[in-house]
Amino acid sequence: MSISLWGTEFFVNSxxxxxxxxxxxxxxASGGFVSVWEDRGGATTExxxxxxxxxxxxxxxxxxxxxxxxxxQAEPTIAVLSDGRFVVAWADxxxxxxxxxxxxxxxxxxxxxSAVGPDFRVNxxxxxxxxxxxxxxxxxxxxxxxxxxxxAVNPTTDYSHVRARVYGADLQPVAVADxxxxxxxxxxxxxxxxxxxxxxxxxxxVEWDDATSNSVLRxxxxxxxxxxxxxxxxxxxxxxxxxxxxATRLADxxxxxxxxxEAADGAKAIKARLFExxxxxSGTAFTVNGIALATxxxxxDKIGVTALPEGGFAVTYTNPASALRxxxxxxxxxxxxxxxxxxxxxxxxxxxxxxxxxxxxTLADxxxMTAWLDNSGRIFDPVGISGQILEIRTxxxxxxxxxxxxxYIGTTFHDVLRGGNGKDWLNGADGNDVLEGGAGADTxxxxxxxxxxxxxxxxxxxxxxxxxxxxxxxxxxxxxxxxVGEGFDTAVVFEDVxxxxxxxxxxxxxxxxxxxxFLTGNADNNRLTGNEGANTIDGRxxxxxxxxxxxxxxxxxDSQGDRVSDASGYDKVVASASFALQEGSGIELLEADASSFxxxxxxTGDSAANIIRGNSGWSSLRGMGGDDVLYGKNGKDALSGGTxxxxxxxDTKPNKIFNRDKITDFKPVDDTIYxxxxxxxxxxxxxxxxxxxxxxxxxxxxxxxRDKNDYVVYDKKKGVLWYDADGSGxxxxxxxxTLSKKLKMSALDFFVI
Numbered sequence: 001m002s003i004s005l006w007g008t009e010f011f012v013n014s015x016x017x018x019x020x021x022x023x024x025x026x027x028x029a030s031g032g033f034v035s036v037w038e039d040r041g042g043a044t045t046e047x048x049x050x051x052x053x054x055x056x057x058x059x060x061x062x063x064x065x066x067x068x069x070x071x072x073q074a075e076p077t078i079a080v081l082s083d084g085r086f087v088v089a090w091a092d093x094x095x096x097x098x099x100x101x102x103x104x105x106x107x108x109x110x111x112x113x114s115a116v117g118p119d120f121r122v123n124x125x126x127x128x129x130x131x132x133x134x135x136x137x138x139x140x141x142x143x144x145x146x147x148x149x150x151x152a153v154n155p156t157t158d159y160s161h162v163r164a165r166v167y168g169a170d171l172q173p174v175a176v177a178d179x180x181x182x183x184x185x186x187x188x189x190x191x192x193x194x195x196x197x198x199x200x201x202x203x204x205x206v207e208w209d210d211a212t213s214n215s216v217l218r219x220x221x222x223x224x225x226x227x228x229x230x231x232x233x234x235x236x237x238x239x240x241x242x243x244x245x246x247a248t249r250l251a252d253x254x255x256x257x258x259x260x261x262e263a264a265d266g267a268k269a270i271k272a273r274l275f276e277x278x279x280x281x282s283g284t285a286f287t288v289n290g291i292a293l294a295t296x297x298x299x300x301d302k303i304g305v306t307a308l309p310e311g312g313f314a315v316t317y318t319n320p321a322s323a324l325r326x327x328x329x330x331x332x333x334x335x336x337x338x339x340x341x342x343x344x345x346x347x348x349x350x351x352x353x354x355x356x357x358x359x360x361x362t363l364a365d366x367x368x369m370t371a372w373l374d375n376s377g378r379i380f381d382p383v384g385i386s387g388q389i390l391e392i393r394t395x396x397x398x399x400x401x402x403x404x405x406x407x408y409i410g411t412t413f414h415d416v417l418r419g420g421n422g423k424d425w426l427n428g429a430d431g432n433d434v435l436e437g438g439a440g441a442d443t444x445x446x447x448x449x450x451x452x453x454x455x456x457x458x459x460x461x462x463x464x465x466x467x468x469x470x471x472x473x474x475x476x477x478x479x480x481x482x483x484v485g486e487g488f489d490t491a492v493v494f495e496d497v498x499x500x501x502x503x504x505x506x507x508x509x510x511x512x513x514x515x516x517x518f519l520t521g522n523a524d525n526n527r528l529t530g531n532e533g534a535n536t537i538d539g540r541x542x543x544x545x546x547x548x549x550x551x552x553x554x555x556x557x558d559s560q561g562d563r564v565s566d567a568s569g570y571d572k573v574v575a576s577a578s579f580a581l582q583e584g585s586g587i588e589l590l591e592a593d594a595s596s597f598x599x600x601x602x603x604t605g606d607s608a609a610n611i612i613r614g615n616s617g618w619s620s621l622r623g624m625g626g627d628d629v630l631y632g633k634n635g636k637d638a639l640s641g642g643t644x645x646x647x648x649x650x651d652t653k654p655n656k657i658f659n660r661d662k663i664t665d666f667k668p669v670d671d672t673i674y675x676x677x678x679x680x681x682x683x684x685x686x687x688x689x690x691x692x693x694x695x696x697x698x699x700x701x702x703x704x705x706r707d708k709n710d711y712v713v714y715d716k717k718k719g720v721l722w723y724d725a726d727g728s729g730x731x732x733x734x735x736x737x738t739l740s741k742k743l744k745m746s747a748l749d750f751f752v753i
Contacts, residue, residue, distance in 0.1 A: 031407035141169030
């Protein structure tokens with residue numbers, strides 16, 4: 001696993017007047033993220049925020065966080081709640097709500113950035129100043145805020161104690177007043193960082209020793225009932241100071257705390273340590289920065305840390321490229337604290353200036369997003385907030401969406417991205433991905449690779465991109481976009497579909513269980529596939545591949561290059577062009593299109609038992625293998641049964657000029673001739689399902705009828721089969737068909753239908 005840049009560095013803030021500083025960033029479960037920061041561009045310092053899509057583009061415009069606007073608002077921190085709303089907390093110098101000095105305020109926002117209500121006071125302790133705020137979401141849907149209570153010991157020089165206040169999912173405080181976090185009231189505690197746990201929360205904080213003036217990092221865990229554990233030591237650094245702590249909860253529920261240590265000689269290092277949820281240490285502290293830190297300035301008083309989806313964590317910190325150039329680096333560690341790869345410089349500085357005060361979060365799709373203070377001389381905005389998305393994923397992701405508008409981006413592997421109930425935007429990127437929109441009007445983009453795109457319910461827009469893509473179109477209001485030359489693409493449909501003349505979708509498939517009566521192609525070489533129902537499948541022009549399913553299907557053929565196959569059911573091919581069934585086609589009936597009644601067609605079966613029907617043109621019908629049934633119909637047709645026990649059906653009025661067929665390979669031992677009694681009226685009763693045997697008295701081998709009931713006459717010298725309506729030769733006999741000469745025929749070769 002390594003860190004690489006995803007996209008390019010971008011400006012987080014859009015308001016450029018004055019300075020923007022102290023950024024914080026948090027990801028939404030729906031895929032995007034939000035950033036907040038201090039804006040020092042006016043007479044007062046206010047807080048601003050911006051929503052972002054998963055690709056780093058701004059979602060909407062900047063919005064002001066604070067509704068109380070007098071004097072200064074500073075140090076914003078942010079937590080995303082389980083329902084998708086987010087809470088921003090900050091230090092406030094407005095004096096609102098009777099606050100005598102600096103206090104802590106917060107405001108709740110909906111996922112779209114609209115405020116739920118005005119900001120509100122968090123701290124109930126009002127003496128002097130409350131600053132250094134931290135916030136995190138709780139598993140029960142609420143949140144917890146911690147901060148430093150300034151002034152209780154020495155109001156002019158020192159911080160005092162760390163305090164906390166817990167809010168429920170109803171956004172109301174759980175207790176009337178805030179509570180003290182640290183146990184030792186005789187020492188100074190400050191710089192808290194709070195982390196929500198599965199049950200309760202943990203707070204890490206810096207504690208000073210009055211005797212030595214040194215500081216250490218300590219922690220304490222609180223349950224859902226608010227009862228705190230025994231304090232535990234985090235840092236074990238004698239004779240120096242710790243600062244800039246940060247903490248987060250890992251995927252397995254453990255905690256990691258990171259901080260900066262400074263020795264008496266000014267040497268600095270960033271450290272980390274792992275803990276169980278109850279505060280028990282998992283090993284000793286270890287060094288985070290793989291590159292030596294400079295002794296000045298203090299650019300790492302705010303370090304970014306975030307948990308990785310499958311365990312481990314990532315840290316962002318400031319590191320000098322030279323004495324006057326400071327950039328942002330990122331380091332990754334697994335769940336045991338082992339370093340993963342080398343630290344990566346994600347934002348170098350090419351001019352004199354610095355980048356620091358970083359914040360980092362893990363996006364829902366597994367990438368990282370980091371933001372930082374940038375005073376390296378940005379054009380138009382010399383001091384502002386910059387951001388960069390980082391790619392760390394080494395395998396496919398599988399994501400299931402929320403009730404919000406999900407926004408997920410895949411990897412170069414074979415991802416599964418599922419939206420929820422909102423208007424989702426899913427981008428598979430590279431790889432053979434599966435994208436499922438779910439409910440709502442979704443936008444799906446497959447990217448490169450052979451992707452499957454299923455918009456689900458709602459009016460969806462599906463773009464496959466390069467590769468052989470499959471579109472699941474659950475209603476005809478869905479729109480599939482595909483550029484020419486982007487692969488052989490298939491639409492799985494739930495309703496009757498006619499491909500437009502300029503469609504770039506090459507294939508249609510009827511979804512299993514859907515009532516699809518018609519699948520119709522266009523002028524391209526289409527692939528159309530039915531389902532278990534009775535489908536009519538028409539490829540139109542082009543050399544099409546038509547595949548049936550389990551029902552009694554009808555295939556419309558207009559090109560000799562078409563290919564047809566079917567698995568089961570009684571299936572029919574209706575051809576307006578000469579056509580031959582491919583071997584093993586599974587087709588029972590092959591017939592000429594009635595609209596092409598004067599066309600001369602060649603229709604050929606396969607080795608199975610086929611029924612083949614001609615038209616009014618002079619057609620050629622060939623049964624090939626199997627026990628075939630051939631209907632010449634009108635016209636002078638050539639009928640060839642091929643191998644097998646074949647049946648030749650005559651059910652139209654014969655005519656020597658216009659309707660006399662030729663049987664090329666009649667075999668009296670195997671083959672049979674059916675004569676329809678609606679045409680050959682003197683032959684008696686019978687039907688196709690119950691054919692009647694021809695009375696042997698009605699058959700005569702001769703050059704003409706000899707007595708009153710010689711209705712069917714075979715002239716073996718000429719190979720002509722006649723029908724004599726009066727049976728005596730008195731009236732004109734008509735030729736039914738020509739056959740081979742000298743056949744050993746008898747009445748047993750004929751049946752009446």
